[in-house]
Amino acid sequence: MKIVVLVKQVPDPEARVSVGGDGGPGALQVEDRWCTSYFDEVALEAALALRQRHGGEVVAVTAGSGKAVDALRRALAFGADRVLQLDDPALAAADGLGVAAALAAFVRREQPDLVLAGRQALDDEAGLVGPAVAERLGWPHAADAVALEVEPAAKRARVERTVDGGREVLELPLPALVTAQKGLAVPRVPQVTGVMKAMRAKIDKLDLAALGLPAADVEPRTAVLGYRPPPARKPVRMVAGDFPENVRTLAALLRDEAKVL
Amino acid sequence: MAGAIWVVAEPRGDAVRRVSLEALGRAAALGGETVAVLLGADAAATAPAVAPHATRVLAVEHPTLADASSTAQARVLAELARTRAPRAILAGATAWGRDLLARLAARLGAGYVPDAVELSAGADGQLEAVRPVLGGRAYARLAFRGDGPWLVALRPNAYPAPAPGAAGTVERLAAPEDLAALPPRVVERKAAAGGPVDLAEADAIVAAGRGVRGPEGFAIAEQLAAALGGAVGASRAAVDAGWRDHAAQVGKSGRTVAPRLYVALGISGAVHHRMGMDTARTVVVINQDANAPFFKHADYGLVGDLFQLAPALAEEIRKLREK
């Protein structure tokens, strides 16, 4: 069985974020600390578990330049068989739909049985790229998977997914795309030797021309007008007093000041 | 300013989710025609829930449409959108709405803003949306390119549900026959372990962390949530310990919630947790450690033992609400 995993390098959740003075499109400042998006590591781990069980190949792909390649090194350290970087100047300005177009073109070339992605990337939290790749391929998808069983011979997958209010079990024919929710797998901590080897690996690149994709297909459909800091919360009010007076004070504040009761 | 704004209403029992009404209210405020789109076997039956908030209701009917995959639903909507050319298509930023709009955006090649907290009229009849990025540590203001339709998933509780007005007209349409065959197929539905979790739209959320010490500790969170008429969430530590279903996890690797009131019991306030709830209106933190980082990000803080404080707070709130 052949599995393609979509992986993305994102600013570390603990990286410092600030918004510069003019609040324009270039105002977002993010500390230079990166990691592979958590749900993509979950997806990768799930792919490796399927390989263990059914044999085959795990191919990791990312779209982007610069730090993006580190997600592929991470995938190699996890144990991916092969990695590919989609790198093209036109992709630098792309939004999620453009990225999805490039990734879908890559998947079409590879013809895997299954594509795994994260439920959402930790930076833009769009939850768009997975389903959009599936739509471009005309494949079914299942989002937010917490369990995944595949029957390669029958070309069938069974997914348990979280939905608002509970869970659902879905059946879908392969090829299909599944996005990983926390719980689908627990990402490993790769061994140092694997990390070292991945650091030295040569990473192959493909540009849009190689994918046969016109640049117009990755043109952004949205434009960032600017950024602003999140709304500031007033300084905390610590409710003083002994029990149970403090509880009464808090309840009264919630009713009369915050007006949430 | 041509073109209507559509809101794809999310079914919930015999009615629709509140966020669908919030989106209809916002659409109406932006001017122009507001169309509520219902998808289902007997979609028109739900029309009374949305008609007082829309100029028109489009009830698209097919025996399998309510239970159909987002693939089938997106196909039906894309066809309709191509012939009727709405200016924008909105849905609630719930699991259902986001799954559907992501597919629809790709099908239409249309600009899409997931999880918007603001939607307003820009220049020339354009729309502008604001959404949190990087876990809410910055807000991005976005415009759409091209002619639309523009797609927006609106976060629950971003706008108030509107007061009912004059009922809009209802138009029934039949969806094409071949929908049923489009996978995936739902073979089973399960309630979340530990009772239904529906944090998406909850007005109040009581979240519990490692400090509640076990699944039994969640009974205290349940009690307080019941007094507030809210739902129960959890920190990752509590979920990883197996005390609560994944579906309840709030935070970076869990879900993002934006209730009017968020009460944290025995949660230290790691950045990963806060990223899932920073846009809550009022935040109350109860922790025995006066130096817990969460206090710096709260509106009200109470230092002490949650096992003593939370039940008493539940009792007090019950009393206040009865008055």
Ligand SMILES: Cc1cc2nc3c(=O)[nH]c(=O)nc-3n(C[C@H](O)[C@H](O)[C@H](O)COP(=O)(O)OP(=O)(O)OC[C@H]3O[C@@H](n4cnc5c(N)ncnc54)[C@H](O)[C@@H]3O)c2cc1C
């Ligand atoms: C990539 C990544 C993603 C993550 N995603 C998430 C996420 O989505 N959500 C999330 O929550 N975390 C997430 N985390 C984990 C996060 O960093 C914290 O480890 C976690 O939130 C801690 O949970 P906690 O506050 O319940 O536990 P702790 O940090 O152990 O805090 C327990 C608190 O309870 C208090 N306490 C104990 N007993 C009592 C008592 N009797 N009365 C009152 N207070 C008491 C203690 O003082 C303490 O402050 C993530 C981490 C990583 C690396």
Ligand SMILES: Nc1ncnc2c1ncn2[C@@H]1O[C@H](COP(=O)(O)O)[C@@H](O)[C@H]1O
């Ligand atoms: N540039 C990218 N390269 C590879 N995969 C991506 C990229 N962007 C997003 N993805 C995949 O799509 C998922 C959802 O991303 P998003 O729609 O941005 O929230 C991620 O978890 C990745 O699996």
